[in-house]
Structure formats: C-alpha cells, structure tokens
Amino acid sequence: MMTPESRTVRRVFWFAIYLAPIVAPLLVFLLARTPSGKGLGWDLGVGFGIAGLLMMGTQFLLTARFRRATAPFGIDIIYYFHRYVGYVIVIVIVLHLAILITSNPDLVKMINPFSGSGSWPMIAGAGSAVLLLFLVAISAFRKALGLPYKI
Secondary structure: OOOHHHHHHHHHHHHHHHHHHHHHHHHHHHHOOOOOOOOHHHHHHHHHHHHHHHHHHHHHHHOOOOHHHHOOOOHHHHHHHHHHHHHHHHHHHHHHHHHHHHHOOOHHHHOOOOOOOOOHHHHHHHHHHHHHHHHHHHHHOHHHHOOOOOO
C-alpha cells in the first residue's frame, strides 16, 4: 500500500514524464537562439504548433493504461485529464493558427487550395485543424449524437 507521500511523489514524477516531451523541444527552441528572421509572432506561432503536436502525441499514452502510470491517479482521473487536455490542445492549435495568420496575413492565400498560390503543406495543416475541431466536437457531443463509447 502506498503512503500519501509516495503517492504524491509518483504523481509528480508521472506528470513530469508527461510534460517532458512537450516542454523539452520548446526549451531547445527558446534557448537555441536561432531566430527565423520572421519576428516574435512567427516564432511564437511555430512554438504553439510544436506544443500542440506534441500534446496530441502524448494523448495516446494517456489512454494506454500503463498500470505504473495510472496507479497513483486512478484510471478515472487519467480519462478526465485526457478529456480536458483535449480541449487545451484545441486552444493551443487555434492560437497557433491565429498567431501565424496575424503575423503573416499572406498565409491565408497559402491555405486556399483554389488560389493558385496554395502550399500543400499549409493546406494539409489547415485541413488537419478542421478535422481536429470536428473530432473534438464529435467527442464532446457524443451522447447527444447517440454515439456509443465502445464499438
């Protein structure tokens, strides 16, 4: 049986393990001091994009049911955390898009596949953001839509 102190230590440890892959690249990005030459807004927008991508990657680990990782919290808490972090990810991705478009309004032309000056990586990114919003909306309104949790 775990003592409250050891449970707290394990919780802090696992939370640090969760944050490490998200924060480490951002620290490298910040400390490397290799400016893009496009300004703070662009660098901040790219940083939010990296953070959002890494947060999405860690979402899969949250639901993998690793007993050592879930034991200090309980699986119910892990699922709640997974759900609410999903909303945070949407906010981070929307900030990513908003900051990049605000710092460089010409990007709007690049995400339009019919403009002739569209960039396929940018179009794919915009499409991915739309699909992410759709996924979160379906998940948030799953019960109202009559979708079962288990298939």
